[in-house]
Amino acid sequence: MGYEDMIIRSYNAQKDRARVEDLERRCEVGPAERGFLFTDTLGDPICRIKNSPVYNMLVAELGDQLVGVTQGSIKLVTVHKPPKNLARVGYILGLRVAPLYRRRGIGFRLVIKLEEWFIANGVDYAYMATEKDNEASFKLFVDKLSYVKFRTASILVNPVSRRMLRISSNFEFEKLEVAEAESLYSKFMSSTEFFPNDIGKILRNKLSLGTWVAYPRGESWGATFPSSWAMLSVWNSGELFKLRLGNAPSSCLMYTQSSQLMEKLFPCFKLPAIPDFWQPFGFYFVYGVYREGPLSGKLVRTLCRLVHNMASKSKDCKAVVTEVGGSDALRHHIPHWKFLSCPEDLWCIKALKNEERNSLFEMLKTPPTRTLFVDPREV
Known part of the structure; x- marks a missing residue:
């Protein structure tokens, strides 16, 4: 069965819950040089986004195998792009691909599908966060999907x-x-x-x-x-x-x-x-x-x-x-x-509308403000 037969669809709790939990366990690999905090979703894979105003979880299915997942949430936030300082943003998190199916474009296709869902819901910008040393995530989002480094945060x-x-x-x-x-x-x-x-x-x-x-x-x-x-x-x-x-x-x-x-x-x-x-x-x-x-x-x-x-x-x-x-x-x-x-969690961002690309360029030229609000619904 080829990857052209892969199906990407919204998460179905009754059908997918156990398989997503199993995938999460198989993806538990952190940095070898230091401790790493893993999450236990207590049997509810969408727990990290279900308090957001609008959310979705996508799964990638190849035959009877669930080979990848990702999640996204949407909200209205402050951004510094005069004259309009509000924007609808989509947050991408929880991207996972089964170890045996990596480097085959599954993560790329999942993010593209999630971006399509963002666009259908009027999102201006998509953003994600990753540790600065996460080379695989950085290459996917920055090198292949045209995200740009936006801000850094410290998780204490x-x-x-x-x-x-x-x-x-x-x-x-x-x-x-x-x-x-x-x-x-x-x-x-x-x-x-x-x-x-x-x-x-x-x-x-x-x-x-x-x-x-x-x-x-x-x-x-x-x-x-x-x-x-x-x-x-x-x-x-x-x-x-x-x-x-x-x-x-x-x-x-x-x-x-x-x-x-x-x-x-x-x-x-x-x-x-x-x-x-x-x-x-x-x-x-x-x-x-x-x-x-x-x-x-x-x-x-x-x-x-x-x-x-x-x-x-x-x-x-x-x-x-x-x-x-x-x-x-x-x-x-x-x-x-x-x-x-x-000490350095990297936020990357991408404009999803043509009219927002110039605004994003101006935002990137603006020095970061002292404070950055982190929504507890997306931790």
């Missing part, structure tokens, strides 16, 4: 200890009502690249645990803003899918086991134990981080401690994950473990 992963972290008494905290959080995001972050036009739906989603602000003790939150303040929101990604660590050196496992033993034997020393990342675990995703004022960096770090303490009360949550712009100084204030983090 911090382990959750079961011990509560000390919170400075110099700062006040307040959990915002959803309406106030939506108003603040619209006021202060609506010009941020890839800020979603439906921020209210994200904040009202059952997976969004809330939005918090922090400011110096003695100042007030109300009619005027404090001299320094910071805010962030938290999304419970662990309700959708789990993570698991692969390719980690044995020394890391030994360190984890020894730290847990020390915590049990000498609890009075308050030594933080490293969580067991080898079993599937949940995580919180921090999004919408914003700050103002001279103390704002310390306030962000303190808010991250607050989120850690929230997570430590959950039996399942073993990490707090944040993604910020690669040039954003915020990354210096957000606690993270370098071993698990990705």
